[in-house]
Amino acid sequence: MENLPEDVTGNNTANCTIDHSIHQILSPVIYILVFVVGLPANCLSLYYAYLQVKVKNELGIYLCNLTVADLFYIFSLPFWLQYVLQHDNWTYDELLCKICGILLYENIYISVGFLCCISIDRYLAVVHPFRFYQCRTMKAAIVVSIVVWTKEILTCWFVFKHGEVSKDSDSHVVCFEHYPIKDWEHNINYYRFAAGFIFPFFLLVFSYCGILRVVRKSHGTQKKKKIQIKRLVSSTIVIFLVCFGPYHVLLLVRSLFEENCTFAAAIFNSYHFSLLLTTFNCVADPVLYCFSSENTYQDFVKIGDTCLRCLRCVQIKTKESYQLNTPETFKKFKEQTELDPELLDKPHVHEMEET
Structure with a gap:
């Protein structure tokens, strides 16, 4: 079952002795919870996204892509669960480690990308309903989705061209972890922080402020519709900050200050707790479906009747x-x-x- 490259010992963290107990205590609980709750929730969300696409709502395209990214990561959770239960010892080959790492990476940044797409789409619909109508068509949503996936796949190719397995002080083969971080990771982490967190955060805030300003001034919009729009946009910001904020802040801290094993050991628990928070994105994303349509209640009634x-x-x-x-x-x-x-x-x- 184990098919690791011969030079894995050359890419090691044997000099670092780090307590991985958080992986045996907290990680299995989170992985099981997210898998049990997230799988049916996202399957239901995928069907609901189909209903949105069926009525030619471009928002359904973004929601569908968001759900697919979540499901991909959920399917990798059994491998991560086995990994942490075996005291961070990867027993599969390096290719599967890379695939699971890619799915983790994609879940974060594909989700961030489509959260931004949803917010910008609602911003254009509310603030510029006629001026940018061509940007809110089904065809435009498909093109944007292809661009988002292509960008992240190319980024993954650059990130994961390095070896992703190494050995720790207990001679365990660890996957997707380097302590202290490698030289080539610094610039990549700076890019991830800037392009994957700061820039999307400003887009979300810009969209939210613009929508809030127009909705407050609008006297023709129904109160129910106003509440629905506010909840949709605010929920995207909450999901973004809670699930991805702590991880990217600590990612930047590691890149700036992690030069030895002492610092790596000190920040290990905090960093991995923030990484677990990104997993909750798979459960939080279906919440967006509750605020994406005026007919949400009727759609769920139809599903229940079926x-x-x-x-x-x-x-x-x-x-x-x-x-x-x-x-x-x-x-x-x-x-x-x-x-x-x-x-x-x-x-x-x-x-x-x-x-």
């Missing part, structure tokens, strides 16, 4: 199957056929029997 109809069909089929196989039903059918043998020759004997 589930109930399916459930009733299963119950009815089970009940009919049970009745046809009971001794009483067989006895009744036998008595009828004895009284009228011609029933056996009739094509719809069961239907006639039920009527």
Whole structure:
């Protein structure tokens, strides 16, 4: 099962002795919780995004991409769970380590990208409803989505061209972790902080302030619609700050000050707790669907009705199957056929029997 490169010992952190107990205590709980809650929530959100796309709402395109990014990361959680339960010892090959690392990276920055897309889309819809109408079409949303994915995939190719497995002081093969951070990571981390956090943060704040200003001045917009718009935009900012803020701040701190194992050990728990916060993004993103449409309640009612109809069909089929196989039903059918043998020759004997 273990297929690691021969030069893994050359890329090691054997001189660093760091307590990884947070991975055995907190990480498994968070991973299991996010997987159990996030998987069904995002599957439901994906269906809801489909309903939005079906009615030609460009917002559904962004929500759909956001959900797909979350689901990709959720599918990698079992591997991360096994990794932390084995005391940070990666037992798979380096390629799978890179794939899981890419899914983690993509979940952060694809999510950030589409949170910005949602906020800008609402900003244009509220502040400039006619001037930038062509930017809020289905075609434009698809083009923007392709650009976001392409940008992050190319960035991943640059980030993950280095070795992603190394050995620690316990001779465990660690994945996606270097202590202290390598020289080549500094510039990448500065880019991630600037392009993946600061710039999106200003976009979100700009959108929120513009929308809030117009909504307050508008007398024609219904109160319910105003509340819905405010909640959608404010929830994107809250998700962004809570899930991604602490991680990027500590990422910058590590890049500026982490030069030895002493500092790496001191910041280890805080940094990995912030990394766990990014995982909650997979659970928080479906909240956006509650504020993305005026017909949210009706859509969820439709979903509930569909589930109930399916459930009733299963119950009815089970009940009919049970009745046809009971001794009483067989006895009744036998008595009828004895009284009228011609029933056996009739094509719809069961239907006639039920009527």
